[in-house]
Amino acid sequence: MNSLMYDTYTIFWRELKRYKKSRSGVLIRLIQPAIWIIVVGNIFSGTQPLIQSVGFDGEYIEFMAPGVIILTAIFTSIFGGVNTLWDRRYGFMNKALTSPISRSAIALGKMSAISLIAALQASLILGIALAIGVTFPNLIMIVPIMAIVILFSLGFSGISVIVAATAKSQETFWGMINFLGMPLFMLSPALFPLELLPNWLAVVAKLNPVTYTVLLVRELMTGVSDGGIPILLSLGILFAFVIAMIGLASYVFTREVNKPF
């Protein structure tokens, strides 16, 4: 166990080093969520009466800010595993695989690095949200919000690592990721209250772990709960999702990297 932690940290350290050296990407990756929050937040400002009908008293932009924070986390973490493909192509993976570290540690190290990076990106979006006038009932809430974002990204990066380990090419990876990322975001109450979704959509949304994360962050940011789902239930589902993804990702990753690339 001790050595698994050490090995995970080794890979985590390497991934963060690489991230730090490619800083130009940080800003580029911020552009899209910034557009979401600024443009979409204003386009939909007319939906305020709808939002108010389910108990929110703020602006639409305040309602959707948690959604965009999660959007940032979703895409940063689901794209994050792509370097697994580079690592396999350019030999780092073989280097790691012929060293005595465990295969799971490689997957877990990548996942934890991705989740920290995703949280970093999300916190920048949170900063933008604050800058354009989104208000917080209590600024201390940033701490649990970031904890939830880290946890969620850890689970979501598992998807990325699984797809990257299974895909043999960049094309397959991006195809799969686009197939998964957007629907998971859309089929959640990120942009629209859960209570106002048509029944069948609400059912689908309730199967989506993104939903509970959005609800949690929204409740912490605005103090209003949506869809009548208790915090503890959302938290429980989020934890279960993360644990399942950690298990699944280490299993699939270990199985896949043992096959010839």
Added chain:
Amino acid sequence: MLSIETKSLKKSFGDVIAVNDISFSVKSGEIFGFLGPNGAGKSTTMMILTTLLKPTSGQALISEFDVTCDAKKVREHIGYVQQETTVDEYLTGRENLLLQAKLNHIPKNEIDLRIDEVLELIELSDKQNDSVVTYSGGMRKRLDIAGGLLHRPKVLFLDEPTVGLDIQTRRKIWEYIKKIHKEFDMTIFLSTHYMEEADSLCDRIGIIDGGEIQVIDSPENMKNAMGNEVISIIMDDTENKNLFLSELKKIEFTKNINEDGTKITLFVSNGTQVIPKIFQISSELKIKINTISLTRPTLDDVFLSYTGHEIRDDDSLFNRRREHAKMKRLRS
């Protein structure tokens, strides 16, 4: 003690047999080379030995640990430097080695010392804090090799260590490999398709082609076993040729003679002693020799004679087999 031992090792991918029934062993402290063209099965064998691939059948042992059942133990005993340079461009030289040290569980208090040591060995100490992006191809390769040494493995695998490097850099890398071998007393297993590389570095060479080992021996023995240096004579005319030929056949070291018009080719085992005798005979018979040349067999010739084709990517297996049979006749 044996560092590497394989017994009837076989690996197939679907219908394609990449490695077919390979058995060999490498003694501790030896530099052993796998020589063969691209696609011969060198890398596949190396990937089995480094636990990256599972053999279809047969067995491979590294320091007496089985690569399939005891993979983790094997990984603790090996260093593996891949064909491609695998250093992280974004990190500095030192950071790359630090990563490698951590991957290989080098005790924390020894890491800095070991890194300093190998940096000195590969003469990159002054560049250690530069990003690898600024390194030349040769420097990257050196850094890669240093990474494989850091944890002082019992067996160091070098997959085509100098492929794609210019000749000066290549020689430099050979020097480092020799230095490493001397200083750490490791077993080194390398694969290459460069004759000079195998010749200058290896204690023993296994020639591999079409997934099979054709021969294993020291480079010297291989060249000697070829037996024949080649003497080519071009005569002024064909007068007295038959008499000349029958006299040449009587020379002690002559193994075989070919003739074609005014050209005579002798396969001999001791060429420098044969040449004076040829002149003696020719002056007795009053035969005028236009040109004469003596060529030593190179590993190229050895490779050619064992595999029936030159070392390069190749045409059909059928042609190869036919050539092979032809060369076998020539040898015997």
